[in-house]
Amino acid sequence: MDNPDLLLKQLSSIVLNASPLIIAVCGETITERAGLINLSLDGTMLLSAMTGFIVGYQTGSLWLGFLAAALVGMLFALIVAFGSIRLKQSQVAIGFVLTLLGDDLSAFLGQNFTRMPGSFVMKAGIPLLKDIPILGPIFFNQDPVVYFALLLVIATWFFFFRTQPGLKLRGVGERPEAAFARGVKVNRLRYLYALVGGALVGIAGAAYSLDVKVGWSEGHIRGMGWIALAIVIFGGWSPFRGAIGALLFGATKALATVLQRTFPQVSVVAFNTIPWILMIAVLVVSASELTEKFINLMPVSWRRPLRRLLRVSAPLALGTRFGED
Amino acid sequence: MVRNSKRINILMSQTISALTPVLATLAALGVFAIILMTLGANPVEAYGALIEGAVGSGNAIADTLVKATPLLLIGLGTCIAFRGGVTNIGGEGQLIVGAIAATGLGLLFPEAPGYVVIPLAMVAGFFAGAVWGAIPGALKAYFNVNEILSTIMMNQIAVQGMNFLLRDLMIDPVQLEAASKIPQTARLAKEFDLPRLVPTRLHLGALLAVIVAILVYIFLWRTTIGYRIRAVGLNADAARYAGINVKRYMVLSLLLSGALGGLAGAVQVYGVTHRMFTDGSAAGFTGGAGFNGIVAALFGQLHPLGTIPAAILFGALLVGANKLQRVVQVPSALVTALNGLVVVFVVSSEIWRRRQAKKRQLLEMEEAARATSEPDIPPEPIDGGKEVLR
Numbered sequence: 061m062d063n064p065d066l067l068l069k070q071l072s073s074i075v076l077n078a079s080p081l082i083i084a085v086c087g088e089t090i091t092e093r094a095g096l097i098n099l100s101l102d103g104t105m106l107l108s109a110m111t112g113f114i115v116g117y118q119t120g121s122l123w124l125g126f127l128a129a130a131l132v133g134m135l136f137a138l139i140v141a142f143g144s145i146r147l148k149q150s151q152v153a154i155g156f157v158l159t160l161l162g163d164d165l166s167a168f169l170g171q172n173f174t175r176m177p178g179s180f181v182m183k184a185g186i187p188l189l190k191d192i193p194i195l196g197p198i199f200f201n202q203d204p205v206v207y208f209a210l211l212l213v214i215a216t217w218f219f220f221f222r223t224q225p226g227l228k229l230r231g232v233g234e235r236p237e238a239a240f241a242r243g244v245k246v247n248r249l250r251y252l253y254a255l256v257g258g259a260l261v262g263i264a265g266a267a268y269s270l271d272v273k274v275g276w277s278e279g280h281i282r283g284m285g286w287i288a289l290a291i292v293i294f295g296g297w298s299p300f301r302g303a304i305g306a307l308l309f310g311a312t313k314a315l316a317t318v319l320q321r322t323f324p325q326v327s328v329v330a331f332n333t334i335p336w337i338l339m340i341a342v343l344v345v346s347a348s349e350l351t352e353k354f355i356n357l358m359p360v361s362w363r364r365p366l367r368r369l370l371r372v373s374a375p376l377a378l379g380t381r382f383g384e385d
Numbered sequence: 386m387v388r389n390s391k392r393i394n395i396l397m398s399q400t401i402s403a404l405t406p407v408l409a410t411l412a413a414l415g416v417f418a419i420i421l422m423t424l425g426a427n428p429v430e431a432y433g434a435l436i437e438g439a440v441g442s443g444n445a446i447a448d449t450l451v452k453a454t455p456l457l458l459i460g461l462g463t464c465i466a467f468r469g470g471v472t473n474i475g476g477e478g479q480l481i482v483g484a485i486a487a488t489g490l491g492l493l494f495p496e497a498p499g500y501v502v503i504p505l506a507m508v509a510g511f512f513a514g515a516v517w518g519a520i521p522g523a524l525k526a527y528f529n530v531n532e533i534l535s536t537i538m539m540n541q542i543a544v545q546g547m548n549f550l551l552r553d554l555m556i557d558p559v560q561l562e563a564a565s566k567i568p569q570t571a572r573l574a575k576e577f578d579l580p581r582l583v584p585t586r587l588h589l590g591a592l593l594a595v596i597v598a599i600l601v602y603i604f605l606w607r608t609t610i611g612y613r614i615r616a617v618g619l620n621a622d623a624a625r626y627a628g629i630n631v632k633r634y635m636v637l638s639l640l641l642s643g644a645l646g647g648l649a650g651a652v653q654v655y656g657v658t659h660r661m662f663t664d665g666s667a668a669g670f671t672g673g674a675g676f677n678g679i680v681a682a683l684f685g686q687l688h689p690l691g692t693i694p695a696a697i698l699f700g701a702l703l704v705g706a707n708k709l710q711r712v713v714q715v716p717s718a719l720v721t722a723l724n725g726l727v728v729v730f731v732v733s734s735e736i737w738r739r740r741q742a743k744k745r746q747l748l749e750m751e752e753a754a755r756a757t758s759e760p761d762i763p764p765e766p767i768d769g770g771k772e773v774l775r
Contacts, residue, residue, distance in 0.1 A: 099533065152472055152533065153683055160676055279666070286537045293531060329549035336541045340524065343535065348528035 070314060072198045078303075078310040079202075079209035080267035084288040085295060085302040086209075086216045087260025091137065093220065093297055094253035095233035095377040098140045099155025102285025103162020104258065105265035108132040110170035112266025113276040117178040126266045133262020134255045136162065141254035144381065145247050151379055159285070167278040174277045181205050181271040205271045209303075212260070216299040229253055233375035236382040246382045264288070290339045294346060296372030305342075312338055346372045394748060410698075413727040426713040438708020439701035445708075447585035451657060453700030455480065455649040455671075457594040459678025460685065460692040461601045462518075462645035467687050468605060469638025470618035471525060473518065475536030476646045477667040477675030478543035482517045483510035483647025484654045484670070485547060485555075488661045491573040491654075492555065499576035503655060506577070507593075510651025511644045517543065518643015519636055526632035532639065540675070544667045551663050569662035579656040590652035594696075597645065601689040614638045646675065677703075684727075702727070 084101060091098050098104075108129035116125030136158055143154040181203045189200035199210065219226040229249065231239035236246045268281045287309060295302025316331040345351055355366045418428035439449050459476040466473035487506040494502055521539055524530035551568040560567050579588040605611035616624040617634045625631050653674070654661060663669050681699045685691030702723060709715065 157680060290534045327549055329545045333542050333545045336538045340535055340538050343530045344524060344528045347530050
């Protein structure tokens with residue numbers, strides 16, 4: 061790693077690899093901020109990756125590929141929302157079953173399109189910006205999917221914390237009764253943001269098959285949906301923190317590859333498990349009461365920033381039903 | 386007269402409500418038939434093959450039951466966890482660690498008599514799964530870590546561990562000599578095979594699973610500990626006020642749930658595969674039993690005894706699907722999609738049940754208003770008395 065160019069290349073590939081994850085995390089964050097858990101991410105992303113690839117392959121249009129993937133994501137999100145709001149079923153159970161269904165369906169429907177060369181998103185550096193030293197090659201000499209992911213993070217943050225509808229969205233997820241009393245249509249908003257989040261998750265799936273991990277094969281990106289769900293928690297339901305989580309996850313994976321080359325005597329398995337163990341550790345730190353105790357041992361002036369750094373709290377009404385009617 | 390017809394109405398709607406899962410299954414099969422037709426296959430022929438493959442002969446029935454066994458054990462674990470208010474999606478990982486422990490024991494003592502090793506292996510699998518379940522349980526109870534995610538992570542760790550062990554410590558010495566180095570263990574001693582119940586592939590594990598189902602039922606509904614687990618699942622706050630150590634029971638329900646998953650792994654190795662092998666993914670060894678078992682439990686309304694027929698149904702679908710695939714030449718992935726379809730239909734059929742239950746309650750209220758003196762039929766809670774989750 062003594063070659064700076066190599067390091068920059070490594071870093072820019074981390075950003076590229078994390079971009080679909082960032083999109084998915086933003087989508088799920090939006091849905092969960094509205095109080096709904098869409099657990100089906102893993103299946104949704106597989107199915108939308110497959111759909112996006114095939115549509116892109118057949119029509120030759122990447123736009124249509126992404127659009128079809130977004131529609132698949134919306135369909136699954138709609139099933140989760142309908143099942144939990146209208147049918148009053150467990151969101152977790154529906155999401156879980158959809159995970160399996162998405163996985164199976166993608167394997168079946170995509171089987172004639174496995175390992176085929178398809179079209180993919182081309183790299184398009186932004187003029188001027190890409191010439192900025194260090195930051196330029198990492199963030200601005202990428203392809204449109206990466207830019208979309210980065211813009212999405214900013215847009216989601218702005219929407220959440222600087223706009224009226226964003227406030228309503230958070231109200232629906234935190235205190236639906238209060239929001240309802242102020243005249244907000246709680247369940248209608250939940251449907252809406254489930255659809256928005258689902259569309260983004262679908263786009264994330266297609267971002268894999270049309271950009272980051274081009275092509276399709278059975279179980280192409282299995283597991284990434286679960287990673288995204290964990291990162292949403294790590295990110296404390298904030299798009300910026302979520303994006304950082306996705307980048308960190310990519311970095312640990314890259315680091316594992318590097319370490320593996322450095323220590324060939326250690327089994328590959330040890331490195332393969334690192335991201336997963338790290339995820340658990342991160343969840344422990346961010347959700348545990350012990351962290352709170354640890355923070356309270358610190359000097360007073362440190363507590364607030366530490367708490368902001370280490371602790372997260374879920375939207376209060378996450379996963380609960382709201383009986384509007 | 387009027388009252389009688391109302392009562393018949395109530396009975397009718399109760400029957401329909403009980404039959405909804407069956408009707409939903411039929412609807413799913415109907416949709417599947419349409420898919421088959423669009424693929425140019427004859428659905429009648431296809432379903433004929435499915436049924437014949439699943440229950441057409443003694444061997445077929447035995448295969449179905451063998452396939453249902455791990456589903457049932459995993460499903461029973463799911464019942465305990467969900468009833469205890471925790472969601473265990475770690476069946477795959479728990480099955481794998483159980484299988485590893487049981488296989489390891491069998492490989493360590495190849496000379497020991499079967500009647501010693503087999504029970505010990507079951508116990509080893511049980512405990513390994515218990516550990517694998519207790520870790521996310523403790524993380525949930527004491528560190529507030531979401532158990533859905535941690536059990537998924539534990540699955541991944543178990544798979545990596547299996548891949549490592551089967552390529553390294555536990556690899557078949559023959560494979561170590563050979564150039565191919567297929568990652569699998571040696572075959573366990575023939576003595577350790579679970580006894581066959583009848584001269585088919587049906588092994589003792591199937592019977593064991595049914596016994597465990599009854600035990601789980603007794604445990605959850607007839608013992609204090611089981612009662613407390615359910616109390617925690619129904620309302621953790623109320624349970625805490627009642628003096629129940631909620632955290633401990635959370636860990637316990639995930640621990641037991643994992644233990645049954647581990648037992649499923651041990652049974653699978655000693656009854657069916659007689660060795661462990663891996664293709665790198667979890668499903669390569671488990672065949673997805675760790676996930677399908679959860680679905681079977683949901684299908685069985687999270688009731689241990691309801692899970693028995695549900696597991697058999699899914700076992701039949703899996704076995705019959707193989708035949709279906711051979712006869713009408715449809716891809717295997719389509720067949721697993723059929724399982725998903727069945728579940729989605731059953732879940733969505735709940736809307737029907739609920740609407741019926743509501744109607745029934747209204748009828749009952751009218752009934753009660755008309756004749757308060759004879760409360761023959763106990764009023765049903767609004768959800769038909771069955772909580773699908775929790």
